[in-house]
Amino acid sequence: MKERMAPMRKLAAAGLAAALGIVLAGCGSGGSGSGSDKSTVTLWMYPVIGDQAKSQAFWAKVEKDFEAKNTSVDLKIDMQPWEGRQEKVTTALAAKKGFDLVVLGPDQIPQYAQQGTLEPVDDIIAAEKASYLPNSLAALTVDGKLYGVPVYQTITAPIYNKKLFADAGVTEIPDTLAELKEAAPKLAANKVAVLDYPGKPEVSLNQSFYPIFWANGGSIFAADGKTVAFNGPEGVESLQFLLDLKAAGGLPENTASKGNDIEGGALAGGQSAMYHAATALQAVQLGKVIGDENVGIGLPLEGRKRVAFGIPGGLVMAKHSENKEAAKKFAAYLSSPAVAADLAKESGFFSARTDVTIPGQTPAAAEFAKSLEFAFPGDTHPKARQVMGIVAAHLQAALLGKEDAKTALDGAAQEANTLLASGG
Amino acid sequence: MLVLFLIFRIFPSLGAAGMSLTNWNIGGEWEFTGLDNYARMLDDPTFWISLKTTLVYVAVYVPMTVLFSLGTALLLNAVVTMRGLWRGMLFLPYVTSFVLAGVIWRWIYEYNGLINGLLAKLDLGPVMFLERSELVLPALALVSAWKGFGYSMLILLAGLKAIPGSYLEAARVDGASAWQRFRSIVLPLLKPALFFVLVIETISGFQVFDTIYVMTGGGPARASYTLIYAIYDKGFRGFEFGYAAAFGMVLFAIILIVSLIQRRLLGRENT
Numbered sequence: 225m226k227e228r229m230a231p232m233r234k235l236a237a238a239g240l241a242a243a244l245g246i247v248l249a250g251c252g253s254g255g256s257g258s259g260s261d262k263s264t265v266t267l268w269m270y271p272v273i274g275d276q277a278k279s280q281a282f283w284a285k286v287e288k289d290f291e292a293k294n295t296s297v298d299l300k301i302d303m304q305p306w307e308g309r310q311e312k313v314t315t316a317l318a319a320k321k322g323f324d325l326v327v328l329g330p331d332q333i334p335q336y337a338q339q340g341t342l343e344p345v346d347d348i349i350a351a352e353k354a355s356y357l358p359n360s361l362a363a364l365t366v367d368g369k370l371y372g373v374p375v376y377q378t379i380t381a382p383i384y385n386k387k388l389f390a391d392a393g394v395t396e397i398p399d400t401l402a403e404l405k406e407a408a409p410k411l412a413a414n415k416v417a418v419l420d421y422p423g424k425p426e427v428s429l430n431q432s433f434y435p436i437f438w439a440n441g442g443s444i445f446a447a448d449g450k451t452v453a454f455n456g457p458e459g460v461e462s463l464q465f466l467l468d469l470k471a472a473g474g475l476p477e478n479t480a481s482k483g484n485d486i487e488g489g490a491l492a493g494g495q496s497a498m499y500h501a502a503t504a505l506q507a508v509q510l511g512k513v514i515g516d517e518n519v520g521i522g523l524p525l526e527g528r529k530r531v532a533f534g535i536p537g538g539l540v541m542a543k544h545s546e547n548k549e550a551a552k553k554f555a556a557y558l559s560s561p562a563v564a565a566d567l568a569k570e571s572g573f574f575s576a577r578t579d580v581t582i583p584g585q586t587p588a589a590a591e592f593a594k595s596l597e598f599a600f601p602g603d604t605h606p607k608a609r610q611v612m613g614i615v616a617a618h619l620q621a622a623l624l625g626k627e628d629a630k631t632a633l634d635g636a637a638q639e640a641n642t643l644l645a646s647g648g
Numbered sequence: 649m650l651v652l653f654l655i656f657r658i659f660p661s662l663g664a665a666g667m668s669l670t671n672w673n674i675g676g677e678w679e680f681t682g683l684d685n686y687a688r689m690l691d692d693p694t695f696w697i698s699l700k701t702t703l704v705y706v707a708v709y710v711p712m713t714v715l716f717s718l719g720t721a722l723l724l725n726a727v728v729t730m731r732g733l734w735r736g737m738l739f740l741p742y743v744t745s746f747v748l749a750g751v752i753w754r755w756i757y758e759y760n761g762l763i764n765g766l767l768a769k770l771d772l773g774p775v776m777f778l779e780r781s782e783l784v785l786p787a788l789a790l791v792s793a794w795k796g797f798g799y800s801m802l803i804l805l806a807g808l809k810a811i812p813g814s815y816l817e818a819a820r821v822d823g824a825s826a827w828q829r830f831r832s833i834v835l836p837l838l839k840p841a842l843f844f845v846l847v848i849e850t851i852s853g854f855q856v857f858d859t860i861y862v863m864t865g866g867g868p869a870r871a872s873y874t875l876i877y878a879i880y881d882k883g884f885r886g887f888e889f890g891y892a893a894a895f896g897m898v899l900f901a902i903i904l905i906v907s908l909i910q911r912r913l914l915g916r917e918n919t
Binding site for chain 1: 673674675676677688692693694758759760774776778779781864865866867868869870873881884885886887888891
């Protein structure tokens with residue numbers, strides 16, 4: 225059967241490339257040896273360090289230092305854009321080319337692990353397992369196996385424009401979902417939307433709808449993972465909350481199609497007052513436009529509980545890697561305390577290790593760090609991303625007034641359950 | 649040439665047809681599932697949405713592009729000075745990156761964008777071009793038409809140049825108006841070029857992806873969720889490559905049928 229499948233697989237792979245009509249990008253560099261005695265390891269890295277010059281300097285130093293200590297390894301760090309990450313990683317794994325190591329989030333890993341394209345990495349951190357945040361490791365574990373070495377930890381928190389709240393006479397910045405709703409009409413009177421909600425389908429729901437839904441105690445999937453649960457009372461309550469805000473002038477006019485870019489966005493333009501799931505980088509960007517003194521950073525908005533979306537960046541190894549031992553050496557190096565501390569400092573993220581002290585942390589970063597205790601990596605499930613796409617389309621319909629909260633979520637649930645049942 | 653055609657066209661098409669009968673995943677594992685993907689597709693509301701959206705898009709895009717191309721070709725044909733410059737300027741959008749065009753047009757259409765800025769000066773608007781289901785497809789079609797009309801314009805211009813000037817001159821002497829000359833002489837003689845343009849623009853309409861990917865992501869609420877976008881969504885987001893290939897085969901069949909019909913019409917006109 226195996227022998228019979230081989231040519232068919234090749235045919236199928238060729239068919240995939242052409243039939244889907246998608247430009248296959250980023251597969252230029254192979255992960256195998258380059259003809260010399262050195263083992264080549266290719267890392268696909270993303271701009272976790274926002275400043276391009278700092279990013280280049282940091283990764284050049286990492287490459288140089290690692291190669292100096294491991295003379296038999298030729299490390300290639302290939303900087304990739306965030307845009308199209310999933311498509312490129314999928315294509316690379318399907319083609320068994322492109323990278324040996326790549327950084328992925330916990331909601332992306334299960335689907336690849338389930339399809340047998342990733343290599344477990346338990347042995348890399350085995351000796352230092354106790355030094356990692358348990359939540360970080362749990363988030364990167366699928367079926368009892370660790371598939372990502374946590375190299376950093378992110379966190380999101382509300383950021384707001386203090387002046388807009390003050391101008392509207394709101395002296396206490398909303399700390400709960402109920403207070404946010406209460407403040408909406410007061411800011412709307414000044415033509416300011418209280419919440420800069422990004423309803424564009426491309427924006428991850430982890431930074432839009434889900435944090436509100438989680439705060440209300442919701443869970444995307446049923447406990448057995450075979451069906452979805454987001455259309456329960458918590459989901460309807462959360463979506464209705466957004467629709468009520470919209471009716472009260474609490475969301476931007478174009479909320480259904482707007483993204484969450486700070487530069488050029490409503491928050492920077494003074495048309496909306498708060499974004500509930502911002503990153504530290506976005507706080508910095510907002511400060512550059514409205515002045516650091518006007519930027520407030522709060523704790524995750526409380527519903528029944530406080531939940532902040534925060535994920536470990538998992539350094540993942542491709543099963544097709546031909547230099548696994550060398551790749552493991554690099555994964556261990558990048559996650560070592562000294563390098564992890566430098567990465568956290570430069571990126572503004574946090575370390576996924578408890579034995580790391582980040583030098584020179586900014587006051588804004590310290591404020592964000594307060595939300596780490598509420599960090600939640602999202603509902604990890606092999607179909608999490610696909611389900612998110614379905615939910616996003618129906619949320620958008622509700623925000624456009626085409627469907628009510630219950631109808632939108634029931635419609636999404638029906639589609640999502642069909643997807644889960646298909647087993648595809 | 650034949651080898652290239654086999655490698656890049658025929659084999660992938662056969663591969664996709666085969667893949668549509670499997671549950672192929674990115675790890676290379678697969679099982680033969682027969683017509684399951686097609687049966688599931690017929691029950692899938694997103695398939696019917698994508699099919700309807702594609703047909704509506706083509707119905708808007710093709711006439712828009714053909715009229716746009718014909719209009720500019722006629723203008724260029726009438727221009728006597730700096731022809732090369734005008735031709736180059738009108739052809740410029742065609743060589744612009746689709747992604748770049750999408751980003752620029754998104755800004756033009758946005759709530760705080762160029763058009764709404766101008767409308768605000770007239771105390772009108774704002775118009776949510778990319779948020780209103782009834783506006784999004786015409787808005788996207790306009791972007792694609794702007795981006796793609798240059799190629800068709802050149803083909804039509806070549807067709808216009810091939811019409812002997814003596815025919816038009818004779819008609820003018822006989823007292824035919826500009827409209828009568830266009831309708832009775834230019835249009836009939838331009839038909840082969842027009843049909844060719846119609847074929848390539850129809851195929852191009854069915855294959856729209858870049859504009860939607862950059863500008864709407866299939867939204868709002870799937871109002872621009874076309875078949876090609878569905879293939880991308882099912883394959884690269886859903887990892888259901890077999891299922892995505894089934895969508896691809898439907899698109900393949902539609903384009904094949906439309907092209908055969910048009911070819912038959914074109915063939916008839918040429919005889």
